[in-house]
Amino acid sequence: MHWFLFMFYALFAAGGALAVVFSQNIVRMAFYLVISLGATAALFFLLDADFVGATQLLIYVGGTVVLLIFGVMLTSSSPFSSIKNTPAELLQGGIVGLTFLTLLISTALSVNWSQSPEMVGGTQLARVEEGFNPRQEGNTSRSIGTALLGLRFDRDLAGQTVAAPVHEHPATAAQGEQTLSVAPAERLSTGYLLPFEIISMHLLVVLIGASYLARAKRSRTASPV
């Protein structure tokens, strides 16, 4: 069942992406992009990454694509504007696309997939249950939230209860220092509070700058509208 769902959504994600590339009509492209992004969100849900999936839906599908269509509606001169590519553009796009494709393929091939469960288990250290509900009911966002606030319960509280079993694993032992050196309660992990704040300040600056640039330039003597 899980396999079937994965294949189903993966097919839609890949097919939608291909349709974006081969479609000529901008708004149709946006629609195919919605399919592709929505299927990707579904893949996130399948991986128990509820928060990421929901964010993908809210920001990309509900926000960005709507803005994209909105922009097309505001600016296009003909009813259904389409894109005609010159051969030079095709060549440029093809080169860039192929470069990224080779990068992705080489990355995918360089991972040892047969050991991935152990590696995932090793890097996650331990799963400290936070919050009220079991994980099967979607208790997956709390660790993200606390990490963004600067608290890493999964690292700081993990050592006491789960330290010994984690060390037994070859994959974890191979990783060496990073996992072993974090002694519980001696040194607290910092989480992502600083990057989070930097990004939000950055976005605020961008927002103010954009509104300043977009404001209509009027001379002071002109009558207020």
Next chain:
Amino acid sequence: MISPVLAKTLSDGLNESTDSLHGSGLVEWILQAFPLLGTGGALLLAAVIHTALVGLFFGLPAFIFIWAERKVAGRIQDRLGPTRTGGRFGWLQSLADGVKLIQKEDLAPEAADHLLFRVSPYIVVVAAFSAFIFVPFSDGWTAVSMDIGLFVALAVLSLEVLGIVLAGYSSASKWSLFGGMREAAQMVSYEVPLGLTAVIPVVIAGTMNLNDIVSMQSGGFWNWFLLHDPFAFCAFFLFFTVTLASNKRAPFDLAEAESELVGGFHTEYSGMRWSFFFLAEYAAMFFVSMLAVLLFLGGWWTGLPVLDQALVALPGGAGAWGYLSRVIAMVILLSKTGLLVFVQIWIRWTLPRLRIDQVMTTCLKYLVPISCFLFLGVVTWPLILLSTIQSSTLWGAPLGERVPASTRPVEMEQQTHPLNERSGSTGHSKMETETVTPLVANSGTLHRTGGER
């Protein structure tokens, strides 16, 4: 200890995510009752049952509210409204409308982008329908229970605008284009205050799980988040206003302003595709009202401690009584929701429509700053209270004590260990296995608790 679990999870054909996707309790019950089906069949059957139930909650309220809209509109305009179909009050008017709409020809303009034109009503309907998947209809009665339930529900509901914008664009009609553009501009702006006001109860409760948010409002109407502090009180009315706008309800129904845009984004639609837009609109009205009830108005609690006591104290057990108490709770929730929908209809037929620039001014110059201020106030409120009266709430028990005992973190210790045997991972869905035993904490709040724990 952890990685074998993960390995098992990843390699297992039916891992936890699919279990939680379809409600593990129901799956287990089906497996016991019909062992012939196998796990895949049971999952499929459970999914079908959940979808059908949610579908009923999607369709039936729309059915009723379309009738109510006509009736209320009639009364407000000093008319009778529908009177003939199905008896004296015209109960079956919606059915008659539906039959009429099904018979109509399914037209698409020749100039339209046919694929998008045909597909966009479905986007709207699917978005409005999917939002109901994450809503608890009664204590524990939710198709997909998530800790980020509110966030997912709002995210899914926000996809509705996409269908409307696409419909407006693909119709190749100027009226539709204007309607779609207005809708896009309006929705993109109103998402901001909607998110900010919806976050206020989350700040109070400390969770986005709608079930937990409602559990914390038990014990009496003074525990509802509406009366938690002055900021939350204002936030409710702001939330309600913003949901009017996000549903394209008057006075914010610019996208389908009949007096200027013929029909707005749905000018070119006919028959069932046209009615899909309205089905989705009424379902979304119902959904946001339900959200307001869950977040601010105590969800399925009556607000009167005596009644709530009696409800929770119904003889426990997973059997009929526990079921009955939940059904009653659901009726309470639906009545509160119906009341809010009535207010929405009332407002629609009372207030004049705003102009588009007034709509944008209302949002960007008033609603967004006000909601930011309320958000700030709600964050500082417990700090102010703690430094003055040494309590985090004005009245009632501290919020931490209102968390249902069955879901407190102490229980987690017991649940994480049997994860290896898989019995723990599927055994505790609230949907079926939980029983109702009366447990009244000394704080005066009410909890339904799992009997077996």
